[in-house]
Amino acid sequence: MTILTDAPRFELEPDLPICQTDFPLDWYQEEFKPYAEEYLALPDRLPATVFAWLDRYVRPAQDHFGDALLLLAHFYMGGEIVKLVERYGGSVADSYQLALQARNQPEKKVIVESAVHFMAEAIALLAHDDQNVWITNPKSGCTMELLAKDWMVLPVADQLIERYGDDLTVIAYMNTSGRLKALAGRTGGAVCTSSNAHLVVEWARSLGKKILFVPDQHLGRNTAHRLGMDPDRIALLPSPERGAFRIEDTEGGLDALDRAEMILWGSSCGVHTIFTPAMVRHFKADGWRVLIHPESPLEAVLEADGQGSTNYLWNAVMTAAPGDKLAIGTEGHFVRNAIDAGRARGVEVRHLADVPNFAQAGCGCATMSRNDPPHLAGMLDLLRKGEAPEINRVLAGDVVDERTMARDRLDTGERAELVRHARASMERMIAVVERA
Ligand code: SF4
Numbered sequence: 001m002t003i004l005t006d007a008p009r010f011e012l013e014p015d016l017p018i019c020q021t022d023f024p025l026d027w028y029q030e031e032f033k034p035y036a037e038e039y040l041a042l043p044d045r046l047p048a049t050v051f052a053w054l055d056r057y058v059r060p061a062q063d064h065f066g067d068a069l070l071l072l073a074h075f076y077m078g079g080e081i082v083k084l085v086e087r088y089g090g091s092v093a094d095s096y097q098l099a100l101q102a103r104n105q106p107e108k109k110v111i112v113e114s115a116v117h118f119m120a121e122a123i124a125l126l127a128h129d130d131q132n133v134w135i136t137n138p139k140s141g142c143t144m145e146l147l148a149k150d151w152m153v154l155p156v157a158d159q160l161i162e163r164y165g166d167d168l169t170v171i172a173y174m175n176t177s178g179r180l181k182a183l184a185g186r187t188g189g190a191v192c193t194s195s196n197a198h199l200v201v202e203w204a205r206s207l208g209k210k211i212l213f214v215p216d217q218h219l220g221r222n223t224a225h226r227l228g229m230d231p232d233r234i235a236l237l238p239s240p241e242r243g244a245f246r247i248e249d250t251e252g253g254l255d256a257l258d259r260a261e262m263i264l265w266g267s268s269c270g271v272h273t274i275f276t277p278a279m280v281r282h283f284k285a286d287g288w289r290v291l292i293h294p295e296s297p298l299e300a301v302l303e304a305d306g307q308g309s310t311n312y313l314w315n316a317v318m319t320a321a322p323g324d325k326l327a328i329g330t331e332g333h334f335v336r337n338a339i340d341a342g343r344a345r346g347v348e349v350r351h352l353a354d355v356p357n358f359a360q361a362g363c364g365c366a367t368m369s370r371n372d373p374p375h376l377a378g379m380l381d382l383l384r385k386g387e388a389p390e391i392n393r394v395l396a397g398d399v400v401d402e403r404t405m406a407r408d409r410l411d412t413g414e415r416a417e418l419v420r421h422a423r424a425s426m427e428r429m430i431a432v433v434e435r436a
Pocket residue numbers: 076116141142143144145175269270271272331365366367368
């Protein structure tokens with residue numbers, strides 16, 4: 001069983017309102033509107049008020065499902081959902097740890113996730129057959145994954161495979177759909193996380209493979225730099241926002257691709273691309289230690305004192321000495337929680353974009369925050385009553401349009417095939433990490 005030894009413990013301050021933007025009523029699925037109506041009518045958002053209301057729905061569901069129920073949330077969840085989930089005995093973790101939660105706890109049969117869709121799908125991918133995974137809001141997509149849908153990547157991967165055959169392997173960052181993780185599996189490649197991307201890429205290089213790295217160009221570039229790869233042997237594919245493209249349209253053309261050790265898909269995370277070298281220098285000049293997530297641009301990462309995953313960043317705050325000052329470049333809700341946790345230990349934490357004349361300071365993952373208290377209450381209550389909407393159930397291979405909620409679901413045979421390949425890519429990652 002995965003024990004989240006370094007899992008955070010979040011404190012809720014009674015006088016501070018639950019920080020969550022209220023969404024308009026017509027934004028909710030029909031089945032969730034009654035819960036949203038009640039929530040919107042609450043007199044305030046203070047924890048005592050919100051808990052009294054949430055308890056009416058969460059407690060009966062917990063009594064009904066007992067130990068079979070597992071609540072999960074990601075570190076980046078806004079609206080203090082992380083604190084709510086934790087209060088009800090759930091787990092808060094990064095996407096890799098979340099993915100293992102169902103698989104490592106076979107007694108959990110009803111898994112309710114408050115985070116983005118690809119994370120819920122990764123849980124489903126590894127789940128046992130009798131475990132059901134539910135997402136509280138299917139419209140919670142990841143903007144990085146949004147620009148790396150299977151129908152965007154697969155036609156390009158086909159062109160590259162046609163040109164390079166077995167010499168090409170795909171490395172899929174955790175922030176991808178199961179369909180891309182399966183592509184990695186089919187090409188002998190692996191999944192990676194931000195904490196082990198350097199190990200996985202180095203492993204593929206040792207096999208003499210040309211790497212297609214999807215979807216985050218910044219993590220790819222940072223990893224290549226960390227491994228000392230020649231920048232001239234890194235090719236960036238055209239922006240996926242352009243729509244379908246031919247690989248010949250890559251800057252430098254086919255020569256650039258032929259030369260490349262690593263070919264980067266052109267997506268990125270809007271939350272992490274805001275960080276600049278000037279921000280890093282601003283804090284360092286004032287005596288702050290700057291730590292940054294590798295989904296940020298290479299130029300900013302190079303100036304920082306350290307780079308790493310959300311776990312690395314959280315542990316840095318929790319192990320800093322009293323009096324230390326840390327500027328952290330990652331998602332805003334996470335940093336807000338780190339500021340609270342740091343303050344309790346005498347450690348000063350600021351968000352890296354919290355510099356003069358920058359309006360986006362503290363920018364959070366807006367799509368992840370679409371999982372709000374009414375969604376959590378409604379999901380649990382509907383599940384207890386046996387009325388949960390099928391669109392909230394997540395199966396491996398599901399693709400959901402975050403705007404329309406239209407879903408493309410594989411048939412049973414296709415799903416089994418996808419799970420086989422996607423699991424192979426995850427198992428290769430685990431093997432690489434364990435060997436290291
Ligand atoms: S922070 Fe960025 S990469 Fe992470 S889930 Fe949100 S949009 Fe995706």
